Amino acid sequence: MKRLAGFDTMKARSVNDPVIAAFRQHVDLSLLRENLKLTPAQRLAKLQSAVAFTGELRRAGRRMRDAEGSG
Amino acid sequence: MKTQFDKLLPALVQAGVEFVLIGGVAGIIHGAARVTYDVDIVYARSGANLARLAAALAPLNPYLRGAPAGLPFRWDAATLRNGLNFTLTTAAGDIDLLGEVVGGGDYERLLPHSCEVEAFDVSFRCVSLAKLIELKRAAGRPKDFEAIAELESLLDEQSL
Numbered sequence: 169m170k171r172l173a174g175f176d177t178m179k180a181r182s183v184n185d186p187v188i189a190a191f192r193q194h195v196d197l198s199l200l201r202e203n204l205k206l207t208p209a210q211r212l213a214k215l216q217s218a219v220a221f222t223g224e225l226r227r228a229g230r231r232m233r234d235a236e237g238s239g
Numbered sequence: 240m241k242t243q244f245d246k247l248l249p250a251l252v253q254a255g256v257e258f259v260l261i262g263g264v265a266g267i268i269h270g271a272a273r274v275t276y277d278v279d280i281v282y283a284r285s286g287a288n289l290a291r292l293a294a295a296l297a298p299l300n301p302y303l304r305g306a307p308a309g310l311p312f313r314w315d316a317a318t319l320r321n322g323l324n325f326t327l328t329t330a331a332g333d334i335d336l337l338g339e340v341v342g343g344g345d346y347e348r349l350l351p352h353s354c355e356v357e358a359f360d361v362s363f364r365c366v367s368l369a370k371l372i373e374l375k376r377a378a379g380r381p382k383d384f385e386a387i388a389e390l391e392s393l394l395d396e397q398s399l
Contacts, residue, residue, distance in 0.1 A: 185376075185387075187384060188384060188388050188391065189388075191384050191385050191387070191388035192388040192392060195388050195389050195392045196272065197392060197396070199272040200270055200271070200272060200389070200392060200393055200396055203271070203272055204270045204393075204396060204397070206270075208268045208269075208356045208357070208358055208365075209356075209357060209358035211267050211268055211270065212244055212245075212264070212267060212268065212358045212359070214267075215244065215264070215267045215274065215275070216243075216244055218274045219241055219242055219244075219274065219276060220241055222274065223241040
């Protein structure tokens, strides 16, 4: 993937928002650093797996609620 | 329904649709860790592109997301031409089609702020990380605060 245009990067850094700064204190940098070791295609594949996993958990939750409702 | 990014994005590319990927999936491509469930694109509004976009998604039976079942909805280039932004659900998951995006304008204005990405055996344009931050800021939604914080952290990490 091509690097960013320098102008864009400067512009994105030009805003110092205290609200965003507060949120930044809680960003898990270790997760981001692991992602940055992957290619964009690998990151998308990881997202696809996460979405499938979430879907399976939701289905399991639904089954559990249905079983409780009928029990 | 599970979103199939590996079906939605190739369907657009293989039909020759001109688009720039934005939103949460663009964030993922840049390294974000936040899971997202829909695809957001800004598409070119030329007549030819509207026809390609209509043809690309037609096999996936697009329908207005959240609309009651049975509502008359015709999916074709004319519908696209008569509207601008569409939030759709399809057989391969949810997709938002934006003719314009706050802070980024239309496809032609966004294109210089995008980069080529290869995934799922196709290549497509994805908004730059810096522009994505601008778009999120311009949207001004409280729900995006965490995402902006994460994207800004990524920008710093990438320039280290």
